[in-house]
Amino acid sequence: MDPFIQFLTDNATERTVAKNAFIFTEGRVDQNIYFIKSGAVRVFLQTEFEEMTIRFGYANNIIASLSSFINDTPSEFYMQAIRSTTMSVISKAQFLEFTSASPDRLNWYIQLLQGLVTQQMEREIDLLTPSPSERLQRVLARSPQLFQEIPSKYIASYLRMTPETLSRIRRSMNP
Amino acid sequence: MKIAAHTLISDLTARTEKASETVRAYRGLTEEQLNAKQNPESWSMLECLEHLNLYGDFYLPELEKRILTAKPATSATFKSGVIGNYFAGLMLPKATGMKKMKSPKDKNPANSGLSVATIDRFLKQQEHLLRLLSLASKADLTKTKCAISISRLIKLRLGDTFRFYVYHIERHVAQAERTKTGLGKTA
Numbered sequence: 001m002d003p004f005i006q007f008l009t010d011n012a013t014e015r016t017v018a019k020n021a022f023i024f025t026e027g028r029v030d031q032n033i034y035f036i037k038s039g040a041v042r043v044f045l046q047t048e049f050e051e052m053t054i055r056f057g058y059a060n061n062i063i064a065s066l067s068s069f070i071n072d073t074p075s076e077f078y079m080q081a082i083r084s085t086t087m088s089v090i091s092k093a094q095f096l097e098f099t100s101a102s103p104d105r106l107n108w109y110i111q112l113l114q115g116l117v118t119q120q121m122e123r124e125i126d127l128l129t130p131s132p133s134e135r136l137q138r139v140l141a142r143s144p145q146l147f148q149e150i151p152s153k154y155i156a157s158y159l160r161m162t163p164e165t166l167s168r169i170r171r172s173m174n175p
Numbered sequence: 176m177k178i179a180a181h182t183l184i185s186d187l188t189a190r191t192e193k194a195s196e197t198v199r200a201y202r203g204l205t206e207e208q209l210n211a212k213q214n215p216e217s218w219s220m221l222e223c224l225e226h227l228n229l230y231g232d233f234y235l236p237e238l239e240k241r242i243l244t245a246k247p248a249t250s251a252t253f254k255s256g257v258i259g260n261y262f263a264g265l266m267l268p269k270a271t272g273m274k275k276m277k278s279p280k281d282k283n284p285a286n287s288g289l290s291v292a293t294i295d296r297f298l299k300q301q302e303h304l305l306r307l308l309s310l311a312s313k314a315d316l317t318k319t320k321c322a323i324s325i326s327r328l329i330k331l332r333l334g335d336t337f338r339f340y341v342y343h344i345e346r347h348v349a350q351a352e353r354t355k356t357g358l359g360k361t362a
Contacts, residue, residue, distance in 0.1 A: 026295050027202065046292045048299035049232055078292055 004108070007098050008035055012088035023079040023087075030065045030075050031092035039085025040149050043077050044157070053157040054123075056082075058149055062112070082150060132161045133169045176255045180316050183253050183334060187341045188308050194348045195301040198224065201294050201355075210289065213357050221289035223351040224297045227344055231300040233324045234340050238307050241321050241333060245314035253316040259335025262323075266342035268349045304341075311337065 012035070017023055024030035026046060034041075036057050043055040043063070054077070057063040065075040069092060090098075099109040122142070129135045136159055140146060146155060156166040201209065201220060210219045218226070255263070316334030323329055323336070331339065 020290075022291070025291060044292075046295045046299070048228075048235065048296055048303055051292060 003105070004098065008088040008090065011094055012090045014086065015089050016084065016086045017081045019081055019083045021081050023081065024065050024068075024075050025078050026076060027074050029068050029072060031069045031072065032064065033069070033090050033092070033095045034063050034079075035088040035090075036061050036063065037086045037088060039087075040082040041079055041085055042082055042150070042154050042158075043079050045077055051078075051157065053154045056143075056146075056150055056154075056158070058143075058145075066116075082154065127160065132159065132165055133173070135159050135161070136166070136169055136173075176260060178253050178255075180248060180251055180253045180334070181312060183316070183338070184308055184312050187337055188305060190341050190345055191301055191304055191308065194344050195298055197348055197352065198294060198297055198301075201351075202291065204355075206291060208355075208358055209291065209294075211354070211358055213354060218350065218354070219289075220351040220354050221293045223347045223354065224293050225289050227347050228293065228296050228300060230324065230340070230343065231297075231304075234336070235300060235303050235307070237322055238311075238333075238336065238340070239303075241319055242307060242310050242314050245319040245333065247313055248315040248317075250315075250317070253332075253334040255335055255338075256332045258329060259331040259339065262331065263335055263338035263342055266339055266346055268342075268346045301344075308337065 014037075023034065023041065024032075034057075036059055038059050040059075041057040041063065042053045043057070043065075044051045044053045046052075055063070057079075063079065065077055065079065067073060068075040099105050122138075126135055126138055129138065139155075139159065143149075152166055153163050156163040159166065161169075201224075204220075209221045212219045212222075311333065314333060316337075317332055319333040320330040321333055321336040323331055323339075
């Protein structure tokens with residue numbers, strides 16, 4: 001079995017949150033690592049004008065308030081359950097205990113971070129892509145199950161377009 | 176009315192900082208408390224804040240736009256306009272109890288599914304407002320005109336728009352405070 005999954009089975013706290021409940025909120029330090037077992041979550045930034053969804057988490061994703069986790073600073077983001085979600089939760093101390101136990105573990109962590117950095121760059125290109133339909137194509141290529149898992153209003157926010165524009169693009173893609 | 180521009184800016188800044196301080200304390204309350212209504216027609220604390228947020232969505236970009244294109248002040252005094260002074264006066268919470276006023280339909284927050292994120296949205300808008308007040312110290316508060324949300328035909332002096340906007344915030348924060356005080360006392 002995947003050593004990380006085994007570690008979670010042995011050490012994690014199970015947590016279930018209801019639809020729309022917050023897992024972490026802006027302004028509080030949250031250094032937990034969340035492994036989603038079932039359900040779906042979104043991470044968003046609350047600006048003065050709107051909620052901006054920046055990330056989704058599905059089953060088998062690892063998710064955290066990254067800057068808070070790394071720097072011990074208050075979270076800039078909210079994580080909210082899109083539907084009832086069950087997670088395995090470990091603390092930063094537990095996570096670091098796992099990753100520092102052996103060179104293999106450290107390698108696993110390095111791979112994880114490399115994957116994360118790659119995802120961030122993909123995301124940066126997403127946001128700089130001028131064509132809304134192309135932005136949608138890029139995300140669908142990464143997550144074909146997107147529309148089955150996530151309500152379209154959050155997808156529109158993630159793609160930086162209005163829900164109306166998203167509807168129009170989807171209709172033109174599926175005449 | 177006439178007032179030294181820098182005195183007006185200081186006063187409005189102080190009121191804004193006070194409102195932020197009051198609302199910052201709401202972060203400690205539960206979602207249930209924040210959504211509690213004293214009666215079906217009255218607003219919960221979050222509804223009071225979201226109402227203010229909806230006004231901010233219009234006024235903050237408008238104020239910013241006018242300040243960035245404003246001419247520098249030629250006088251150190253701000254002179255109120257008749258209409259602006261009237262609107263500003265309407266908004267002030269009065270010690271003798273406030274008149275009930277109907278809100279415009281598009282600024283009615285009732286039943287819009289609010290959460291603790293509404294508080295952070297409000298606080299961020301106040302931070303933006305404080306930046307604008309600081310920038311406004313260089314602009315001509317009397318000669319610069321601002322559009323208002325309820326009519327395309329009326330423009331107010333920048334100084335009056337700030338007064339109207341800040342007093343309106345005070346009014347509804349006071350309303351939220353009354354709701355907070357009343358928590359747990361209704362049947």
